[in-house]
Amino acid sequence: MSKKNTPRLPDVSAEGRQPARSRREEMERLMAERKQQERRRSIRVQALVGALVVVLVVGVTVVVLATRGSDEPAAVPPGLTSDGAIRFGAADATVTVQAVEDFQCPACQQFEAALGSTLAEYRASDDVAVEYRPIAFLDNASSTEYASRALNASMCVLADAGADAWMAMHESLYAQQPAEGTAGLDDATLASMAVDAGADEDAVGPCITDRRYDDWIQQHTDDVMSSGVSSTPTVSVNGTQVEAAQLASAVEAARS
Template identity: 75%
Template sequence: MSKKKTPRLPAVTPEGKQSQRTRREEMAQLLVDRKRDERRRAIRIQAGIGALVVALVVGITVGVLSTGGEDEPAAVPAGLTESGAVRFGPDDAAVTVRAVEDFQCPACRQFESALGATLAEYRASDDVAVEYVPIAFLDRASTTEYASRALNASMCVLADAGADAWMAMHESLYAQQPSEGGAGLDDRTLASMAVDAGADIDAVGPCITERRYDDWVQEHTDEVMSSGVGSTPTVFVNDEPTQPGDLVAAVDAARS
């Protein structure tokens, strides 16, 4: 038998060794380049995400500041003068009586009881105008901010049905004025009174329960109080402060 010969591997020349080393170096360099490219790509992705997050944060912040930084103006009831009064009488009246009142104020109820008929005569005359400036600074006299709720209810009537209906509501609020320290009339009662005064329940009902003019009530009250009014009723005849008991004499003097 002949011996099986072991195949001989081709000899590696110095040039072959150099070629293998070059390929290994090229592969190593490719690996390094690939890892470097992957790192750069990851950095670019992270940078893009960071920029997007910053943009979103800035956008949200700007949106919040633009909507919440400035308060929206208060809804103002239709039918008021520029000074926030309900006016009866001609614009060119020789005499203007202005009464600042609060529907929770017992002294205002007494004023209306004593001089309501006289004020009605003035409202019907050609030379005397009457302005009512209702405010709400006596919320502390009830447990439900009744002064503000009553004024808001009267403004709901004014906006829906006009000045004559407001006057009917005005008289009803004083006729049914609750005692101080309690809860005051509830919203359902105020809505019923508003309808009796001539307003539409579908209009005044939500207006009363939502306290639609509450912001205006607070702003208006602050403006009137800051003008020098310190109590109610405060009465003026042609912008001159007048004691309620001296009202008729003051009007007669202004007429002459």
């Protein structure tokens, strides 16, 4: 009687199952690595897109600012001399007195209190012209850039109502000069003073609150300071700087 071949049963022991589990784990590991690679690739793509967007935004911003700068030059107040002064007197006057002032400057207030009437006499004369060249370099002396705001308000008056109204505003600003280190007069007060000086309320109000001449003021102040002026008031007679106390004698000498 021949022996029957006994079928070989599959190995179901732990040792027999290990290779199948290892293959499954290997497949899972490979799939996990693939997902990780895809995730890293996606992050790189997103970062690249983000960088391109930033570059595009910066480029557009630069173009817009450049265009704005070329299309919208700084507003310049009308009625000024070539060096940014308000002139009272004939163009061919024998003597020209020029005063560089800052509306926040206490020494300028003292100068106006002491010599304002003398300057008024010069303005009314036939042979002496007076030029006021206001700047704003004392913005740090207030918490609201009062020097610039006051100068802007005076330029708004000049633009709307002319030199005589500007002079009235000039006198009011020194009469009501705020102490250094304070906020200074607010825009509503400046607008009220401008109207009292002769400006139209509807015209001067927005000009003051919008600080229409701010860019010009900054550039003008830089130009004046770069020309050699280092303090206010700086007074000159026919281009020669003089001490305030010597103004009258310097004018008389220039008249002769």
